[in-house]
Amino acid sequence: MSEAELHVLKQRLLAGKRAKATRGELGMQVPIGYVRRPSGEVIKDPDEQAQTVIGLIFDQFERCGTLNGMLQYLVRHQIQLPCRVRTGVNRGELEWHAPNRVTLSNLLHNPLYAGAYAYGRRPTDIRRKQPGRPATGRRVAPREQWAVLLKDHLPAYISWEQYERHLRQLEANGIKAQGAIRHGPSLLSGLLVCGRCGHRMMTRYNSSGTGLRYACDTMAASYGQALCQSLAGQALDDFITEQVLAALQPAALEISLQALEDLESEREPLHRHWQQRLERAHYQAERAYRQFNAVEPENRLVARTLEQQWESALTVEGELQAEYARFAAEQPATLSAAEREAIRRLACDIPALWHAPTTMAADRQAIIRQLVTRVVVTVQGESERVDVQVHWIGGHDTQATLTRPVARLDQLSYYPQLMARVAELHAQGENAAAIARRLNAEDWRPAKRCDTFNAPMVLTLLLRQGLRSRQSAYAGMIEEAQEELTLNELARRLNVPQPTLYSWLRRGLLHGRQVIHADHPLWLIQADEAELARLSALRASAKS
Template sequence: MEMVRPAAIEVALAVEDEIAGRIEQAKSMRLKQLERARYEAELARRRYMNVDPANRMVADTLEADWNDRLRRLDALQQEHDRLRQSDQKLLGDEARTRIRALSDDFANIWNDSRVESVERKRILGLLIEDVTLVKSERISIHVRFRGGRTTSLEVDKPKPMALVRKTQPAVVSVIDELLETCTDQEVATRLNELGHTNWQHQAFTARKVALVRTTYRLPSRFERLRSRGLLTGAELAAQLEVSQTTVHQWGRQGLLRRQIYGHDHRCLYEPLGDVVLVRGTGGRKATQPTFITGQATGQGAM
């Protein structure tokens, strides 16, 4: 924005020159098409005039071809006349006035959301003569504008994609800490509450947390609980000599202490130690099973 002001007149003139050059190129192409169409129409006319009138089938075919060439020539001529009038309006005094006004309102044009990227690139092509890049520890950029003015600046090298996609160490540390007490989904929820995002600036999900956990080899919630000695439903069922369904039911009722490690209420159970199971009774005076500390009898659970 700062550099365009002294070069505003040159930019406006360059815009006009480019438009005029493109109009001339389009006009030249249209004239070549017209010339080719006239030649083909004349060739078709000669074929028709030279045919034997007695051979009506060939004469009809050549006449139809001649008429088709004439129609195509007429369509091209009409299109050429229409575009020529449009080009004259484009390079008229009113159009030139609008083009020169662009240099005074360049900032608004450049920042307009309706201007597409390809148009901004064309604007840069009109502003800048050439750019030289010198790569060292940083990248030096030397820009030469049309009209001779130059400027230089330095930027950092682009980071490798492996570093761009790398999760911030602070976020990895938070995930590792949260996994001590939370599932992947709970970790994602907590990260979003803290304002953390992934490398694409997207909110965390359970799947994204699992990906980070796998990439950085963080123990999962399940592995952490197992390392503390927690048991699966099958292991605890075998210890108590009951079914897994009974173990899960007791867990939901709060008779067994459990820790959730995944979705669908997947859980592990805290070990009971040296306890004896006293089964409950049904009927009117139903009682819940209880666990008492003591040595197991030779007959197993009571």
């Protein structure tokens, strides 16, 4: 009977607890930015600076959209979080702690900041509970499984719509969604979808971090299949940039006005926060001064301690004033006339603003994500042609076909027609150089990163068709001149890999000429002593 009575009493207590929670009256630990009165009522922290900081956190997340970006913003501006001491002799006093990722994440996920009373967000799973450890076994329940959710029940810092928007943004930052804005020059990280398998395409860079490539390797990594498709990213990024700038151009005036408003609205809470910090520091200094004056002069032990506290408070106040002066000089509360005119001028020339050195790749990514939901790409076979479908926010789609660089001539979609045209020109008695000029004039394009055909390329095509013998093709080839080195010889002289030399050729850091030798095009580099010294210095700077 005793066991049964204890069980009944426990069930009655739990039922009473649930009933109290259903009414929104069950007292729970309140998060930062809130305090509980002795009557049990939950109110915002009466400290004005504490309220300002909480509001600033939510405003900044609206702007940057990531936990990491918000954390870096708080650290950069030396903004600390208000925390009330919960136990001990200092219970109830306000302290300021450094921000951290976990606290900020809990703040964004807590519905209390939207004025909602929630109970059962983290129920206990008895299968995971460890004996003797009351805090174990808890799990995060989805919203539909919360026991109680009472909206507009408590004072709020944000609206319920803002709270849900923040949760959607955090979910979108996850790996399975678009993900957060990445570092690097890519504009489409997280937005690019493979048109063949439907998986998200990955972004890859070369060792220098500049060569961009998009690849779909999900099937290869998960199932050992062949790589689905890949393409160089610059042409695709350029196309998306062109489309986005065209979409933004009609809104240039509105963008300039919004930029002015956003800059001043972003600076205003920072200046208010600084003023509150200065006011608090001044109060602490005045309080220390009053305490020092209130002590009896004969009580030297206490007087010396209070004097040190007063001097310390004055030092803190002086340092804050100096820091605020530097901040105000860098970011005035209001924009000057010159700054306003510069913003209007740049907003009216959106392409110049887009390509300006001060515009970071992350800024461009953020703009694209405001306009584009996803980009679907499909490479036509192994050819240079890529079908692109841009899905805009609002439901509109844009379709186009781009040209990507390919590794071999036989990958070109017009390779058969190209071979036929080369054979036709050869039959007319044209030599290799003349055929190359005709192909360029007729807008034929080779593979890889070359824009025009040259004589060695044409000779290779003629050899493939058997239209020239090797002896006749190589007859009259230019001999190696004095102080000319092949790439192989130059690589040995400089102790540099040949792919690096090819990269220098493409980037214009190395100059040479191409001839045909032993069935292959051959690069000859003019390399006297001065040129070798320059290339050695270039190699050393690249290593450093």
